Amino acid sequence: MSLIGLMGLLVAFAGVVVSVVCLAAGAMLARKKSAVAETLSWGGHVAAILTAVALTLCCGILVYCFFAGDYTIEYVLRQHSDSSSELAWLYKLSGLWAGREGSLLFWAWLISLFNAVVAVRNMRQLHRLDSMALLVSQVVLGAFVGVLLFSESNMPFTATPAKYFNLDGSLTMAASTLGMNALLEHWAMAIHPPTLFVGYAGLTIPFAFAIGALVVNDPSREWVIRSQRYALFSWLFLGIGIGLGAVWAYVVLGWGGYWGWDPVENASLLSWLVGVALIHSFTVYRQRGAFKRWSVMCACLTFAFVIVGTFISRSGLVQSVHAFEGDLVSLVLFGALIVVSVLAGIVGLAVRWKSFGPGEGGEDDMESMASREAAYYFNNVIMVVVAFLLAYLTIASALPSWLPFGGQQVSTGTYDAIGRPLGVIYLAILAVCPLLSWGKTQGSAFLKRAKVPGICAAVLFVGLMVYFVTYLVPVYNDNVAYYTALAAEGDANAAEMLTTYAPSWYYLGLTVVGLAVASVLFFNALFMIARGVAAYAKAKDVGRVKAFFGMMVNRASTFGGCLAHFGMAVILVGLIGSSMYVTERVGYVGYDQKTDTATNDFTIQDFTLKYQANEVVADENGSDIFYRVFFDVYKGDQFVGTVDPTVQLVQTTQQQKLLASVVSFAEEDLFVVYRGMTADDEFSMDVRVNPLIAEVWVGFFLLMAGATVSTLGRRGASRKRTVAETGENPQAGEGGETSRESKAAEAPEAPEAREAPEASEAVTVPDTKAEPLAEPPTPPAEPPTEPQAAPQVPSDSESRA
Structure with a gap:
């Protein structure tokens, strides 16, 4: 074989x-x-x-x-x-x-x-x-x-x-210890890598079309129309892959979070971030004939960051528990691909600067800062800057020490301190964008669009502030007091944690601003869908329910984008709770082997864990042993469930795997990890309360659902705009002849088949600089860890790390 x-x-x-x-x-x-x-x-x-x-x-x-x-x-x-x-x-x-x-x-x-x-x-x-x-x-x-x-x-x-x-062909004892890392044997991890790779592979196509357009000197919409579906499809799968990786990290790794700013985790996020800029640039290119240079560079940068991610995980320059062992060939090849892909875009644009520049009407120029073009522009700038900044911090440990952060492992606190405000600013722009017009937004029009969504957002914001004051602020105060006490005892990790909570006015203020942005984004996206449904119902003379599904099918680009923005608002609320206001307590439950009873309960917030039993069992083939502990969980005086955190020991490799047990509520998760039995006959426990984490999963689902709708719906919309807006016949061959299919496409539509312009879009000015194109549009892993002898309890500092 x-x-x-x-x-x-x-x-x-x-x-x-x-x-x-x-x-x-x-x-x-x-x-x-x-x-x-x-x-x-x-x-x-x-x-x-x-x-x-x-x-x-x-x-x-x-x-x-x-x-x-x-x-x-x-x-x-x-x-x-x-x-x-x-x-x-x-x-x-x-x-x-x-x-x-x-x-x-x-x-x-x-x-x-x-x-x-x-x-x-x-x-x-x-x-x-x-x-x-x-x-x-x-x-x-x-x-x-x-x-x-x-x-x-x-x-x-x-x-x-x-x-x-x-000699008989059977495997030796040494060979029997080889095999897949037990941590990878989970459904999410089995699906996570291929979805990422689908995204990585697919993003090659927009890059190829961008370079192809530069080579053949075609600044028209054609290369965008041909590649935008590949871009959306790939970005969608890349997002699904990132989400599945977060699920796997949350369920399998046993540390209670879903994103740890590991270099390989960051690597997958880089191309996804620039992909956001690419998709928005394509929208302006397709709608307005503008952002031509932006689109080309975003296509090149998205592909380059795909290769950067591969470079990080395969070159060996950056240390990560998820990275492969480095090799010189990967270092040279993928490093060269990064340089070539970026230079190809820069040199190509330099040569084609005039043809890929603004048209006679100056489409690339912003008439006003209060315009949709300006919002898209700043969207692109923020996404590209964040991607470059994240890439720099990720490879900082391999850089010379005289550079900022050079030779250092950047802490999660540093990533959070940079990423949180930038994320809120970006989503604030995203929230305002639906209220703006192409070209220039009149103040009266802006206020008219903002009035009702603004009132609804204010009501939602008040509700979120009640939750903030009654729950999040007390959690913040409790955490500061807890880590202050540990830091006073000489715990270095606790002292570092305290720095992430200070100053309080900034930490709590950023939360308030984030909740306000989420409220506005939530209702602006919702009302944008409502306005689109109303316009569709009026144009088609149908009811609102039928118009809703009609918009989903025939205005899929707008509908999917609004749904994605809606999901981002929900994600923002979830991220605030599940990353900024987590309560974690590490402690021990004493155990009396003679009576099989615990000497104390484990308490965190208003949850109490009461010991019930423990067991040691082997799986069917005897290759794995499971050390399991059972606790009944009470919230106040009310019984809410039973948890069974487990330590799995893989016999062949002596690899230890922590299997967390989770009790989920609408507003929070109770995350329980058992780390093993200490020499003093105590159960070592690591328990967290993760607020609003369900909102992260729900919002992510809505985001991906919106991307799916947009992906499935852009094909027809793009083809119609090609003929209607540019006056080009994209089906004509090099000799100007037209196939039977294209002639049929040129036939006038029946009145009932014609579609009214989308409520959120202005009529597009034809691309006067685009040369007629005689072409038909084409519709668009982790290595084994070191073996461990048996389930053992790490020190408090290790468990926090």
């Missing part, structure tokens, strides 16, 4: 080379009107499809070996799962992307699939823009396949050394 896999990689690399050569030659000969140009270009498309087939075979071989228990490939031996749970099949499948070599192969395969989709759609009628974009994305794919094939540390088909097999 190892040899077959190697042959598959060779075929894939050959396919990439042939594709790049044919596409490049076809592009050069097309300028000379050569008859063979189209044949070469067509051959490049076919080679791209065959590359995807070859990489599919490579992935299939690894998957087969995981399910068949064929350990002749070393990667399969090191990443296989021995789980006997109901999800064992999922863990076997996830072995494909669990390690360094397999995850890179999986990523390359996904890029090849996206390239194949572009190739298939363009083969119907070859066009310069699509062919150039395919050429760029194939070059990127070639870099990935080249690393897989020529880098020993990244080769997924290395044969298993003979030392791991006995």
Whole structure:
């Protein structure tokens, strides 16, 4: 199987080379009107499809070996799962992307699939823009396949050394200790990496179209129309992947949080942040013919930050529990890709500065700071600045000490101190944006739009302030008192925690501002949907319920955007509670083995944990042992449930896994972790109360739902605007001929099929500088930790860390 896999990689690399050569030659000969140009270009498309087939075979071989228990490939031996749970099949499948070599192969395969989709759609009628974009994305794919094939540390088909097999072919004792990290055997972690990789791979396409548009000198909306669906789809999956990673961290890692500012966590966030700027730039480009340079640079930066994330996790320059062991090839290759992708955008824009600049009407210029363009502009600036700042802080430990934060591990408190105010400012701009008009906003129009949502937001804000005063402020005061007492006893971690709570006027004031912003954002998004439904109902002469679903389908871009903003408001409230007002207490429950009773209860806020029982059990195959403790939970005098926090010990690797137990309420979670039995016969406990964490999950679901609606709905909207706004016939071929499909598309719509402009959008001025384009629009992992001998209790300082 190892040899077959190697042959598959060779075929894939050959396919990439042939594709790049044919596409490049076809592009050069097309300028000379050569008859063979189209044949070469067509051959490049076919080679791209065959590359995807070859990489599919490579992935299939690894998957087969995981399910068949064929350990002749070393990667399969090191990443296989021995789980006997109901999800064992999922863990076997996830072995494909669990390690360094397999995850890179999986990523390359996904890029090849996206390239194949572009190739298939363009083969119907070859066009310069699509062919150039395919050429760029194939070059990127070639870099990935080249690393897989020529880098020993990244080769997924290395044969298993003979030392791991006995003479009868069975595995040796040393080999039996190898396998997937037990922490990865969770449904969220099995799905988290592939969703991230789908996002990473898909963001190659907008980058490729941006560079392609620069090369062919096409500043029209066409490259945006072709790539925006890929951008939304990829950003959506990237967001889902980040969310699943947060769920996994919260449920599995046992520290009670969902985001720890780890370098690899930050790496996935970088491209997502710039992706927000990219999507908003595409909106202005598509609606107004403006932000052309912004769109190109955001496409390049989004891709560059994807590679930055890979560089962080694979280069070895930055230390992380989630990172792979560094290697020189990854350091050089991905470092070069970062530089090339950014330089390509900068140089390309420098050459095409005039054609990608403002049109005769000065579309890129803001008529007024009180305009929707200004809001989008500052949205982009904040997202890009935050991404660069986050990237700098993430790699700061690898930088020279004379630079700010150079040579230091940046603390979570520092990240929070920078990220919180910037996040509130960004969401404040997002909250005001629906109230603004394109071009210039008249004061009377602004007040008219803001009046009713503002009143509703004020009512919600009052309710949130009641919660703030009666619950959050007392929690803040209790936490300050608790850490002050520990700091007085010499606890360094407690002293550091105190610095994050000071000064109180700023900490509490930022909370108040954040809750106010969330209130405004919540109702502005809600009323924007309401205004859109009313406009749709009037235009179509239908009822409000039918108009609501009609808007969801036919105005999906606006509806999805409003729903996403609605979700962000809910997330902001959740983040304030679950990250700024968490109560954590570390303590012990004495245990009398003779009577099987506890000598004391565990109390936190108004919760009391009363000991009931404990057990030590093995799983079905005897490979894991579970140390479990049962507590009844009371809130005040009311029984609210039972928790069973557990320590899992993986026998083969002696790896310890903390399984938290959670009692969830609408307004908070009680998060209980058992760390093991001390030498003094005490249960070591780490218990947290996480306020408003349910709002984080609900808001994230709404955000992703909005992105999904926008992704599914942009295809039709983009095609209609292409013809109606620019006057171009995007279906015409190079000779100006039109296919039967395009002629049908040019036929006038029936009156009932025509759609009124969206309530939130102004009529777009045609892009007078755009050259007519004779092209049809194309619609758009963690390594094992060090083994531990047995469940042991860390010191208080270690448990806090």
